Amino acid sequence: MVDLDPTDQGILYLLQQDARNNTTSGIGEQVGVSSTTVGNRISKLEEKGIVTGYQPTIDYEKAGLDHHLLLTATAPMDKRSQLAEQALDIHGVVTVRELLTHHQNIELEIATSTRKEIEETLNELAELGLEIVRNELLKRELHKPADNFGKEVAED
Structure with a gap:
């Protein structure tokens, strides 16, 4: 640190x-x-x-990618890091988070323009070796800076 x-x-x-x-x-x-x-x-x-x-933060819907999903997947522990990196190369995958859990240890965000592209992306993730255990349609996401990084210094 x-x-x-x-x-x-x-x-x-x-x-x-x-x-x-x-x-x-x-x-x-x-x-x-x-x-x-x-x-x-x-x-x-x-x-x-x-x-x-x-x-940049992209509004995928305005950009024509209105099929925006959050996925939770399980990868074998010994391949988790490798599969997380490989998943990022699949069309439609925009974010991958590797989690320190045994099950449900990868979170993915996908953005596509059609339902067919969603299905293709899901199939490719399965072929890669990820077991999709949950998927949810994302309505919106909000962000803010971490308060512990100098908020009081920046606002003085």
Whole structure:
């Protein structure tokens, strides 16, 4: 674990809030440091593997992928990590979460434009060796930054 000072925590909070529209100068103003310091801190957070990417949040329905499902699957324990990575390569799979449980140890999110694509994706996941134990149609998902990352620093 890496110790994060209040400046790093404030930067992480603001990046989670809106990485695309937060500039280094804007973040610097909110956390009380220069834009150069923010840029350097972000680079170090990336190098340490704390910040691993910047993915947009997509409204799949508006993008024409209105078949949006959450799946729970069971993978053999000795193949769980391998199957989780392979599942991400299947058409329609947009997120895979590997869980530390014996059963129901993989969660997947799929987004497709047709029912036929859902069926094809489910078949490919089964062929891969995942046993789908639950699937649910997703209505909406809400996100917020983790409060323990400098919310008070960013809002001062």
